[in-house]
Amino acid sequence: MLRFESDYMEGCHPAILRRLQEINLDKNVGYGLDPYCESARSKICQACGTPDAQVHFLVGGTQTNMLVIDAMLRYNDGIIALETGHINVHESGAVEACGHKVMPVKGRDGKYDIDALEQWLKAFYEETTAVGIEHYVMPRALYLSHPTELGTLYTRRELMRLRELCDQYGLYLYLDGARLGYGLMAQGGDLTLPDIARYCDVFYIGGTKVGALMGEAVVVTNPNIELTRGLIKHRGAMLAKGWLLGVQFDTLFTGDLYLKISRNAVDQAMRLRRGMELKGYKAYIDSPTNQQFFVMSNNKMEELAQKAAFDYITPAGDGHSVVRFATSWATTSEQVDALLSLL
Amino acid sequence: MLRFESDYMEGCHPAILRRLQEINLDKNVGYGLDPYCESARSKICQACGTPDAQVHFLVGGTQTNMLVIDAMLRYNDGIIALETGHINVHESGAVEACGHKVMPVKGRDGKYDIDALEQWLKAFYEETTAVGIEHYVMPRALYLSHPTELGTLYTRRELMRLRELCDQYGLYLYLDGARLGYGLMAQGGDLTLPDIARYCDVFYIGGTKVGALMGEAVVVTNPNIELTRGLIKHRGAMLAKGWLLGVQFDTLFTGDLYLKISRNAVDQAMRLRRGMELKGYKAYIDSPTNQQFFVMSNNKMEELAQKAAFDYITPAGDGHSVVRFATSWATTSEQVDALLSLL
Amino acid sequence: MLRFESDYMEGCHPAILRRLQEINLDKNVGYGLDPYCESARSKICQACGTPDAQVHFLVGGTQTNMLVIDAMLRYNDGIIALETGHINVHESGAVEACGHKVMPVKGRDGKYDIDALEQWLKAFYEETTAVGIEHYVMPRALYLSHPTELGTLYTRRELMRLRELCDQYGLYLYLDGARLGYGLMAQGGDLTLPDIARYCDVFYIGGTKVGALMGEAVVVTNPNIELTRGLIKHRGAMLAKGWLLGVQFDTLFTGDLYLKISRNAVDQAMRLRRGMELKGYKAYIDSPTNQQFFVMSNNKMEELAQKAAFDYITPAGDGHSVVRFATSWATTSEQVDALLSLL
Amino acid sequence: MLRFESDYMEGCHPAILRRLQEINLDKNVGYGLDPYCESARSKICQACGTPDAQVHFLVGGTQTNMLVIDAMLRYNDGIIALETGHINVHESGAVEACGHKVMPVKGRDGKYDIDALEQWLKAFYEETTAVGIEHYVMPRALYLSHPTELGTLYTRRELMRLRELCDQYGLYLYLDGARLGYGLMAQGGDLTLPDIARYCDVFYIGGTKVGALMGEAVVVTNPNIELTRGLIKHRGAMLAKGWLLGVQFDTLFTGDLYLKISRNAVDQAMRLRRGMELKGYKAYIDSPTNQQFFVMSNNKMEELAQKAAFDYITPAGDGHSVVRFATSWATTSEQVDALLSLL
Known part of the structure; x- marks a missing residue:
């Protein structure tokens, strides 16, 4: 997971x-x-x-x-x-x-x-x-x-x-x-x-x-x-x-150190965002920090939930929802890549 | 007053x-x-x-x-x-x-x-x-x-x-x-x-x-x-x-006694309301109880405030405001009549 | 009572x-x-x-x-x-x-x-x-x-x-x-x-x-x-x-007025105290104010309780207790005399 | 120290x-x-x-x-x-x-x-x-x-x-x-x-x-x-x-593990106590646990305080005080021996 x-x-x-x-x-x-x-x-x-x-x-x-x-x-x-x-x-x-x-x-x-x-x-x-x-x-x-x-x-x-x-x-x-x-x-x-x-x-x-x-x-x-x-x-x-x-x-x-490791979380979040936008997901809000919010179809959300954990935020209407992915100081490129490969 | x-x-x-x-x-x-x-x-x-x-x-x-x-x-x-x-x-x-x-x-x-x-x-x-x-x-x-x-x-x-x-x-x-x-x-x-x-x-x-x-x-x-x-x-x-x-x-x-004296407040409030509506004031809300809310021009409000005390509630736009008059178990017909005579 | x-x-x-x-x-x-x-x-x-x-x-x-x-x-x-x-x-x-x-x-x-x-x-x-x-x-x-x-x-x-x-x-x-x-x-x-x-x-x-x-x-x-x-x-x-x-x-x-009516309570308390001391009761503490504490035998206490209300405070040993009598601005000489007559 | x-x-x-x-x-x-x-x-x-x-x-x-x-x-x-x-x-x-x-x-x-x-x-x-x-x-x-x-x-x-x-x-x-x-x-x-x-x-x-x-x-x-x-x-x-x-x-x-490491603290406390009693110090209270309280002359207390840290508890009269030494799961025999050598 x-x-x-x-x-x-x-x-x-x-x-x-x-x-x-x-x-x-x-x-x-x-x-x-x-x-x-x-x-x-x-x-x-x-x-x-x-x-x-x-x-x-x-x-x-x-x-x-x-x-x-x-x-x-x-x-x-x-x-x-x-x-x-x-x-x-x-x-x-x-x-x-x-x-x-x-x-x-x-x-x-x-x-x-x-x-x-x-x-x-x-x-x-x-x-x-x-x-x-x-x-x-x-x-x-x-x-x-x-x-x-x-x-x-x-x-x-x-x-x-x-x-x-x-x-x-x-x-x-x-x-x-x-x-x-x-x-x-x-x-x-x-x-x-x-x-x-x-x-x-x-x-x-x-x-x-x-x-x-x-x-x-x-x-x-x-x-x-x-x-x-x-x-x-x-x-x-x-x-x-x-x-x-x-x-x-x-x-x-x-x-x-505090700033350096914070930088990693932001970098990984930006990688995640670019990757998701390339795949056609739309950001729910323009967040430049480690929390990224996207609109996702409920079907995709349920499918993804089998292999990845993330936060459900709120309904977005029309069979879609807002979800949140959070990176941290410890998030690796491999983890983000693996997530993107599921999307 | x-x-x-x-x-x-x-x-x-x-x-x-x-x-x-x-x-x-x-x-x-x-x-x-x-x-x-x-x-x-x-x-x-x-x-x-x-x-x-x-x-x-x-x-x-x-x-x-x-x-x-x-x-x-x-x-x-x-x-x-x-x-x-x-x-x-x-x-x-x-x-x-x-x-x-x-x-x-x-x-x-x-x-x-x-x-x-x-x-x-x-x-x-x-x-x-x-x-x-x-x-x-x-x-x-x-x-x-x-x-x-x-x-x-x-x-x-x-x-x-x-x-x-x-x-x-x-x-x-x-x-x-x-x-x-x-x-x-x-x-x-x-x-x-x-x-x-x-x-x-x-x-x-x-x-x-x-x-x-x-x-x-x-x-x-x-x-x-x-x-x-x-x-x-x-x-x-x-x-x-x-x-x-x-x-x-x-x-x-x-x-x-509790109900009887309560009745007086309601009766006086209704008399006040009918009197004010006859004079062309519009109720802000349909209150059947002892608090009566009316829309009043700010000019009238200031004039009235010289001789009567009441509550200012909120602006109503267009030079008007919402005001409140409260009756009580002790309010008399004379008091209501006197108020009406000022309106 | x-x-x-x-x-x-x-x-x-x-x-x-x-x-x-x-x-x-x-x-x-x-x-x-x-x-x-x-x-x-x-x-x-x-x-x-x-x-x-x-x-x-x-x-x-x-x-x-x-x-x-x-x-x-x-x-x-x-x-x-x-x-x-x-x-x-x-x-x-x-x-x-x-x-x-x-x-x-x-x-x-x-x-x-x-x-x-x-x-x-x-x-x-x-x-x-x-x-x-x-x-x-x-x-x-x-x-x-x-x-x-x-x-x-x-x-x-x-x-x-x-x-x-x-x-x-x-x-x-x-x-x-x-x-x-x-x-x-x-x-x-x-x-x-x-x-x-x-x-x-x-x-x-x-x-x-x-x-x-x-x-x-x-x-x-x-x-x-x-x-x-x-x-x-x-x-x-x-x-x-x-x-x-x-x-x-x-x-x-x-x-x-505050002082005058306070004076009455003190005066009545002093009358009560003098009266009780004449009858042989001993003050538990030297109080110059409206609360008077006495040592009383438990027998007397029970007898008195039939006709007068007072406060039980604490045991005093040897079949005796400490009791309290409180006067107030409203206490009358008649009330104190009546109490004394029971003691 | x-x-x-x-x-x-x-x-x-x-x-x-x-x-x-x-x-x-x-x-x-x-x-x-x-x-x-x-x-x-x-x-x-x-x-x-x-x-x-x-x-x-x-x-x-x-x-x-x-x-x-x-x-x-x-x-x-x-x-x-x-x-x-x-x-x-x-x-x-x-x-x-x-x-x-x-x-x-x-x-x-x-x-x-x-x-x-x-x-x-x-x-x-x-x-x-x-x-x-x-x-x-x-x-x-x-x-x-x-x-x-x-x-x-x-x-x-x-x-x-x-x-x-x-x-x-x-x-x-x-x-x-x-x-x-x-x-x-x-x-x-x-x-x-x-x-x-x-x-x-x-x-x-x-x-x-x-x-x-x-x-x-x-x-x-x-x-x-x-x-x-x-x-x-x-x-x-x-x-x-x-x-x-x-x-x-x-x-x-x-x-x-909880009990084993607790045992160490008690054992070291008992070693400390026996050692101090051998040196003539008197226990202030009979504690079988990791806190040991002794009566100590104020002179000795001041001298000891140069090399060891302990708790002052209360005066014991006659130029003496009660002090406390606490051992823990981590206290070693060497530490206790070193303390005893100062006493």
Whole structure:
């Protein structure tokens, strides 16, 4: 079975496993206070161009979203997300479990329609100010994914506009980078890590989907966001052997490994896309990253499913469906070729 | 200033105040264990035709919604509401403060479009079952208001269909009756208190907006919903002098007072509507209850605002707006006539 | 049956009921934005000598404690209370329901042993700083009741020392004044309302037990504590007809009514105490306020229970028990005389 | 520097790392639905003699305690723990973050004094039933650690008595087995894994401290406890690459590896203890497990601290302190000998 159903099906990059092997019987202090975490933090700050940022290593994406959002919001604060945003639909209410409301707005191609968002904010503040804001969940942060759930990317100009909107309405800007590497290495993407660090108040660099066994690195550039160690422990999210995360990110941020292996996923995705377009399949959306969405006849889909695993997304009408193939840092040319040979 | 901006601007029906006066210096046990609460519970059960229902008296509507929903939901359960539902937009995230997600769906005229809801549920279960329900907030209850936020009513047949849908998908059906009396006495409404008790798992009979100083009577007909006294206290919602609520509901449910005074609000609303239609104003929606919505030119609106208070709702285009006038159990013919004379 | 089992068994002072009667059919804006609340806030600020304090009116004591504490604490913050503190044992976990830990310490006579508390704080900070404070709930506030659960009082000097300790350890000082009037009017008590406002960051003036139908007035003197209207609504605690609370506190803070009626409770308690001591009963604790605790033989207790209601507190050994009699603003000399005649 | 300050300073048993290496580039389904988790569950059920138990793999101990307790409690339920219990003092209020109160009681040698506990329960129910249980946090579960925080063990007879108490008072019995292996292999311990599974409603088998990189295996034997996958996700605790936990526990429960490596820690601890006793040090408590507590002069302590790391616990008076040395599955004879040579 060829497996393309997600980008977190393998373990980790071999260089990480080697280092874990090397230090396996060394004794380390716990809870992220070890030298590996220290070194990884320093390298990440350097890569982001933000020497004073706080960096925390957490185990998974939902946990990270939950904690960052809990650190940003209070009282009747809420966070704006797309209706299709990961925190709104795929995290089992983890944000609400911390007492906060996700405020869904409509988007396009997995991204905010910034003009529409601006109108929505304007109307929301007019209404709530008139009635009395105490009756409303008031937005205090804006959540976006980059790359998005549909593999698309924000441009530098778009992120700047979102930053301006956030400044205007007193919102924190939070970028979920579960697949950040695949966005940074996409052709045509113009957002760099320092750009993201400059425009966002907080974001995370995904490890689970980009080369690590597990782990996400949260970068807090706005010191008003107190993502404290106490809060992390309070939500059961502090890893005892924190150096396991430190070693992984230290490896990924040594010699551009994070970007190099991200590049592979993008390259393989582009090969897959070109191959499929040659065979006459139509892309459902123009994704320059590791997730590729195609329209496929239901017959073909069922036939393919005998030999390859992929994600069913949604009906496309007329006996067709949208399906998703995800590549990863570990995807090989052979795997993509084998998939293409089935199509 | 003539005031029609809401239906909870007066104190309480004089009969209630008389009884509070009579017993003011009597000594009563606290926390709702007094004979007045006992008597009121019994009268409410009788009026609902549900001798075994549990009845709790709470102070306000948001508190009541929060507690009922907290009692119904657990883990990653959510509650479905209209996008315009009170719990979704006007309660400052009180449901989320208890850790639960409100799941908004689109409606029409303040009501569920039941066919659309059925499709939504079907699609939701198909998707989530395929992916793994643990990643989703799963609906466990359905919230509706009757009368709705737009003054409209569900029919008996509609409530039966919602009940069937709830049975099919394992949902509790919860009816927010903040203005229930005004629905029960509306012309053309065919839902009775026993109907509501039969089709819903839990609902509340509003007092704050219908004759009481404060107070809502929650009626739990499904014994699986454990709205315990401990939970009420746990959320800071147990009134020390619980008899204050008992006396009020006991008075309202003696000799049909609740229905009689509700009738007045509806009658005055109908007089207002006929008067306005005679003057050429167009109803924005066909509401048979105490809230009346009209389209009015912005000029007229500003002029009227000098002498009367009412609610601005939304722009209606072309220099017009939608405005709301609310009558109550205490509204007099003189007040309505005075308002009409300004129009 | 003579009833002395608690101090919240009657309705409200007749002057309050008169005013509620007078304005019953007036129309008021909701949610505490009415002129009665405004006037009451102003009178309370004046009585406290704190023109800039924020004053909120809430319905009950547990709700008030829950909200004030939720406003003070964040992340892994906790609040110190006596083991016997109301929030620790009698509020059904309402503080924990908001995600915060109550940190119990031992006291004496219902009060903090300030030397012991100082030692406890010192030891706690030494241990937690050594291990890493992120593993601990860290105290951020100190809770005390005045009068205490045992009717005792803090002196001005004691409150000053607690203030100093709080300053030293970065704690908010919060005083629960459910029975505050009875403490202010106690003989020998030297703490005034302005003292309390000066030394505490936040406190509340109890209405439910001191003359009101219901209601507590929270006074926030430290502007860093953001007890916002949004938070109040978020926890389901905002009363729709907020003026009901405003009118009550406005009445109580007009012409010293609050203090005058508190005085009555204390006077009757003192009469009761003297009477009982003359009959040979021994006070269990030296309470100068409206709660009086005595040691009584179990035989006498059972006999008395036929004709009078009171609270059983705890065994006293040797066939005796500790019992409590509570007077209130409404207790009459006749009631006390009748009780004494049974003893 | 010789390091004996905790038992989670190394990575994992080499056999685990080998297997992670072998399967590193295989593709697995996520979220614990992989064959490794399946196999590990089956082996654990067999080792526990409970074929129908539910087994969940979680990442860490605080997370596990938080989730198990959240699954057991509702409304105003609480969980009883020792004052020194891990959930009460070392988990940063993670239980309270889920809305539940930890109810501390006094113990002895890190264990419940079962007679005292019985008295406490009896008195608690008498008081609360008299006053009204809705005002109290009511215990619904009992938490214990085995081995305890002081390295001591419960006997089979003691666990049976706790089970009886729990049955009598309607409590779930929950055993925190963060160091369970070290208890199972202790000399003189008579509790087996099947015993624990029989007497407890839920418990966990610690991996983080016993041979794994990270991970705890929760075993739920009482089907009334719904520790659902949805709840795990709702609290941000579902590991994307769940097979990482499955592989580890599958390895540990193949060929008794878990017990064998636990045995090493106990053996080294006993060697350390005998060696120290020969040198005249006195054990602070009689611990048969991997944590050894000794009384040491402060001078010696400071001298030793130059060359060895260990835990300071508490003052012992007279210029002495209590210190702790922890061995682990990875501790070697050479390390213990080197430590002894410094003493």
